Structures are given as C-alpha cells and as structure tokens.
Amino acid sequence: MDLVGRAGRHVDLRGPALRGRPRARWIGAAILAGMLLGLGAVHVVNMLVLQPPLLRVIATDTWYALDGQTARQSDWWHTHGRTHQLSSATCEDRAAVVQRTGYPAYDIKVLCDLLQADRSQAQLKAVLVGQQVVAGLLCIPLVVWGAGLLLWARGAAAARELHKAMAQDAASQRQ
Secondary structure (H helix, E strand, O other), X not given: OXXXXXXXXXXXXXXXXXXXXXXXXXHXXXXXXXXXXXXXXXXXXXXXXXXXXXXXXXXXXXXXXXOOOEEEEOOOOOOOOOOOEEEOOHHHOHHHHHHHHOOOHHHHHHHHHHHHOOOHHHHHHHHHHHHHHHHHHHHHHHHHHHHHHHHHHXXXXXXXXXXXXXXXXXXXXXX
8 A cells, every 4th residue: 555655646546557657767867856956955055045145246247255244255156265355454454455355446445335334234134135035935946846856756666666566466366
C-alpha cells in the first residue's frame, strides 16, 4: 500500500494498471532540477537577505554594500573580497580616500554622505526590507517548483517499483 500511495498520480484507479512507466532518465533529471532550484533559493537568500543592503551609484554604475557603519564595493558575488572599506572616520579626508581606494570621487562623495548622515540608517533599513521582500518573492516559486519536482520524482520512482512488482506478480501467476 505504501508503494501505491507514493506512486499516486501514476496509478489508474479505474483498472489495475499504471498510466505509464516513467523513464529513469526523467526521474534523474527531475531530481537534479529540484536540487538546483533549491540551491538557487539558498543563493537568493544569501545574496539578498544575509548580505548588507546593496546600493548602486547611478552615475558610475557601481554597486556598493553598506551596513550603516561601513561601505565596500560589491560585485554581486563577493562582497567581502579585497575591496577597500570606507567608514565615517575615513571620510574626513575625501581626497585621500579617493587616492587610496581608486574609487571615483563622485562615489566617495555619495558614500560618505550616506555614512555620515543620521537619516541614512532609515534609508538603509528601507533598502534592506525591500531586498528581503524581493528575496522572498524569488524564493517562493523556486522552493515550490523544486519541491514539486522532487515529489514527482519520488512518485515516478515508486511507480517504476510498482510496475516491476506487478510484472513479477503477473509472471508468478502465469506459472
């Protein structure tokens, strides 16, 4: 009964038969796709929820990760790399920061204004909440599709086992 229950959608309830025999190749592909969708959901959560808010300086089209006290350049994959870190203390001499980091002067002006302003904390919190909403909206379909594929693969594997058991039962009845 457990095998019939897992094979669920592959069993024809109008007669003692299976609707078809799922191929092992499709089962393996569904498992792989389900796992990749799950990993994609984990990656989305890591990039958009666990990392600090990402802000883009539009004039130079450069992304920076800001956590309220520090800012560093981000390339979407490695926000903790060998990039230079800015803080409100290092923003006192902006010309020296431009020379030391190699960042454009306009970027340094924007980042230092955000780091030194009191209202920037509320702005950064609003950006982080927006990133978390986007992450949630992206993760829900990834998780649902991944789980659906894994459940289909589980049912298809059970249908293959049930097909094998039914063939053995039919062969033993003929003898």
